Amino acid sequence: MDFKFTEEQEMIQQAAKDFAERELLADVIERDDNAIFPKEHIKKLAELGFLGMMTDPKYDGGGMDTVSYVLAMEEISKIDASVSVVMSVCNSLVNWGLETYGNEAQKEKYLKPLARGEKIGAFLLSEPEAGSDATSQRTTAEDKGDYYLLNGTKNWITNANSASTYLVIAQTYPEKKHKGINAFIVEKDSPGITLGPHENKMGMRSSDTHSVMFNDVKVSKENRIGEDGFGFTFAMKTLDGGRIGIASQALGIASGAFERALKYSRERKAFGTEIFNHQSVAFKLSDMAVKIENARNLCLKAAWLKDQHLPYGTASAMAKQYCADVAMEITTEAVQIHGGYGYVKEYHVERLMREAKLTQIYEGTSEVQKIIISRSLLK
Amino acid sequence: MKILVCINNVPDTTTKIKFVNNTAFDSNGVQWIINPWDELALTRAIEIKEAQPSEIENITVINVGLAEAEATIRKALAIGADNGIRINYDAKDSFAVAYQLAEYIKKENYDIILCGIESSDYNGANVGGMLSEILEFPSVSSISHLDIKEGKLILKREIDGGQETLSTQLPFVGIVQKGITKEPKIPSMRGIMTARTKQLLVIEAASCESLTDFIEFELPKPKAACKKIDPENVRELVQLLHNEAKVI
Incomplete structure (x- = not known):
């Protein structure tokens, strides 16, 4: 057993601490008060590589381990959890999900810009009536041959407005229950997607949380992650x-x-x-x-x-x-x-x-x- | 152009200073950092290289110190220096540092040598000046602006009531003050990752007579409690300054 951090892990911890104290502390109260998304702050965080810090360098990430990620998350969260939640969703949900289960074409097209921090991702699982019980997805993804047609509403979506790439969990075969669920990569500006108002939250007020409505949103077949019906396993593993x-x-x-x-x-x-x-x-x-x-x-x-x-x-x-x-x-x-x-x-x-x-x-x-x-x- | 940035490995500025038997600095549990002035110099060098990559061929960082300084050198590599050098020597004073640096620099062909104006451990503010004297290189002190325009160095420093702009022939020693850049650069994930692939060369020190011995370290006396005196009561203030503080 070894409780000592490596020199690199310590360097990452210090870099996160310096960033949080230098860039986040000054206006964190004001942003929280007025529910202002930390757009410029996230841009700087992305430039330092924190949004894709765990992604393989092959896909333009930082190639850091999960221990480093924990150390960095702790330091950023000491000052501003609204910023660290963006980091968490990007790193451990969206990027990890795509890197682990996406195919090469998906990684090339979607993971790389996310890992470079040029784009932000969001993970769309929760629904008005499917929070803790993720098996009862009401959002449907109807198989139309060449494409899927998405309909339904997702709730409490972190980064809903600032993200460009959505990972959406939806039901394709309701009769198969959770085994009929799929996961899709959906571009946020696809026709048929609308956002609800910014949620007026108790805390993490400057994090960008909305509901997202899908109304006949066409998603190409090549944007499905994994085999048909893999969506629930994908969501749980992620x-x-x-x-x-x-x-x-x-x-x-x-x-x-x-x-x-x-x-x-x-x-x-x-x-x-x-x-x-x-x-x-x-x-x-x-x-x-x-x-x-x-x-x-x-x-x-x-x-x-x-x-x-x-x-x-x-x-x-x-x-x-x-x-x-x-x-x-x-x-x-x-x-x-x-x-x-x-x-x-x-x-x-x-x-x-x-x-x-x-x-x-x-x-x-x-x-x-x-x-x-x-x-x-x-x- | 080739830039050499001299970096010192110093205790974090928030370190609680302790001594072993009042004869040696107690480094137990101390976190070591790049001397803040040196870090600013390095940051500025990197900024110039990023803005004008064709002008700057290479940025090297150099330290005179023992193996424990290598973490600090690697941080400099993570921030963006291209390679690092450690001269294996436990220097006790500024002259030893300057001498060791000079012995190395004489054999190389750096155009710009940057040092922080002082070091946050002993605050001697000597190395830059001594180094330029030993090397017989021109030097400019208290630089608060450094840039390259059309292949020429532009230097500025604060003077009474204004700013002085200078140019210099190369090679030269630049002694850097705060203001040279806004803030030290935070290493990026990519920088931290690539630091391990950059060269950190350890070279043996030149033979050098030690001119300094540490006899005793002493902590400053704790500050006395502050006495507040009513602004109306000037007489009491004068009496205290005269009788107690004995300053008037």
Whole structure:
């Protein structure tokens, strides 16, 4: 066992930290307040190669391992989870899905510009009535011979407006249930696609979330990913890796809030001394530190398993559930340590608390993770 | 043109400085970085190369130090230097660094040699000046602007009430101040990935007599608590400055 990071991993961690502090911190509160998508910030992040950091260099990616990705996600998420969610969707859902299951022509046409960060991707699975229960897809992809015809509505789509490339999950053979589901590469500007209004969210407000409506959208047969009926497996396999991204995002939100709470506790005085010297505060910070260490280890373990090409589905579910729940706890405590200052926007922790909540919900709720974990106990 | 950027390996600027028995710097747990001024010099060199690739043939980074400096050299390669050199020598003072650099540079043909104006470890601000003297190369200090136009170097530096524009013959030693570029460059994923394929040459040091010995290190005394005095009460302020601080 070796807990030491490589020099490259440390370099990536530092690069992400520098980027977040230099490029994201200054206007993160303003963007969150006004729900402004971080377009220029994402452009710079893409230029540094973070959006395709794990994709094989053969397809113009950075060729970095999943451990590096976790380290980078944590650093970006400490400052701005609305930016790191773009990074997560691009890296671990869209790019990974295309690289692993797409054919060479699809990779050439769609993966390369995504890996170079010239284009952004989105993953369209959730529906108004199919969130946690991904098997009940209502969006249909009717086989018309030369093409598929897509109809239906997708909900809560991250990057819906900013993405150029959609990966869409839809039902081709309803009678076959989840075995009739397919996955498609759909260009966002295809005729028949319309977007709902920007969702006015509690947190991650500057992330670009919309519903997406498909009305007789023609998708070429060559844009189907994998064999006919492979869509559900594709979605589940892709989400296995996606959970590592969101787990490390939750970890970053937690450690960002912890670092701020620790700093504040050493500056703020009450009863004649820094509040860190009060045991009630010091013990809170001690508990937070232990939980963050656990959370980080779970993320890194899942990432390490993935890098070793070992099964990581259960490990990533454990990481996602634990990190998200811990992020909620720690950000709440960070607000408490800040007292009244924690409740105002200037000190960032209230925003981190709002962001933490989403990590318990999207890409599989904490409860769904428990389904995955508990089922694995019986295997 | 060939550019050589001299980089020092220094403790991160937020490091809590500790000593072993007050005779040596305690490097345990210290994170090492490229000296911030050197990093700015390197960033500017890369910016010029990116903007005018035909003008710049190569950017080399060089360090005088031991093996632990190699992570810092590799970061410089990730940022965009083409190759790196480490002169294997544990220098105790600026002269030793300048001497070792000069011995190497004499044998090569660099056109532009860049150094940060000072180093954030000992802040001696000596190496650039000493290097140009030993090499008998022209040098310009406190450069806050460096560019190449039509094959000629344009240098600027801040002076009282304005800015001075200079040109110089090559080879020259440029001693770089803040302002030379906006911010140090963050390495890209591609840069980090290709750093491993770039050459990092370790060369043996020239024989050099050590002119310095460390006798004792001492931390500055902790700052005394701040006393606040009512602006109306000037008499008390004067008394304190006279009797307690003994500055007037």
